Amino acid sequence: MDIVIKELPEYEVAFIRRIGSYFEPQEHWEDLINWAINNGLYPPAQSFIGISLDNPDLVEGNNCRHDACVTIPKGFEKEKHNEMQFKKLDGGQYALYQFYDVPEKLNLAYQFIFGQWLPNSHHEVDNNRYNLEFNMNNPAEDPEGKCKVDLFVPIKSRIS
Numbered sequence: 001m002d003i004v005i006k007e008l009p010e011y012e013v014a015f016i017r018r019i020g021s022y023f024e025p026q027e028h029w030e031d032l033i034n035w036a037i038n039n040g041l042y043p044p045a046q047s048f049i050g051i052s053l054d055n056p057d058l059v060e061g062n063n064c065r066h067d068a069c070v071t072i073p074k075g076f077e078k079e080k081h082n083e084m085q086f087k088k089l090d091g092g093q094y095a096l097y098q099f100y101d102v103p104e105k106l107n108l109a110y111q112f113i114f115g116q117w118l119p120n121s122h123h124e125v126d127n128n129r130y131n132l133e134f135n136m137n138n139p140a141e142d143p144e145g146k147c148k149v150d151l152f153v154p155i156k157s158r159i160s
Contacts (some may be wrong), residue, residue: 003117004095005123007093011047011088012071012072013072013089014032014081014086015067015085015086016032016084016085017066017067018065019066020064022052026066028066042070046070046072047134048070049089051067051131052133053066053067093126093156094153094155095121098148101146109149110131122157126155127154130154131153133152134149135149
């Protein structure tokens with residue numbers, strides 16, 4: 001599993017939060033995608049980003065929070081969209097793992113990064129920023145039902 005260090009810019013996103021198991025259907029994505037398309041926000045100009053806010057090994061499944069996000073351009077008139085929430089995602093240094101497999105195995109990528117790669121690197125996780133899951137395809141359109149996700153884990157240099 002190859003990990004590359006990348007510098008990401010700050011992003012502003014519109015998002016919908018869902019609370020529940022990460023391993024159940026994620027209907028909030030459909031709502032976000034429909035809203036984004038209706039507002040002209042879709043790739044390649046904009047990106048769809050998932051943010052898993054809780055570790056399912058530490059938080060009970062029905063309490064896990066997930067934000068389905070779409071980046072918005074500068075000057076987007078947020079005040080006209082009261083039905084949507086908005087926030088900024090911090091830029092900075094991230095470890096990138098390019099995942100391509102069935103969605104149920106994404107947790108294995110996290111386990112590899114946090115359990116193997118980070119302890120053996122010169123970096124540690126930066127808990128002041130979110131893990132970002134850039135969705136690079138639609139698994140429903142993939143011939144094998146796989147998802148392509150650029151998984152970005154925020155890092156900082158390890159203090160010796």
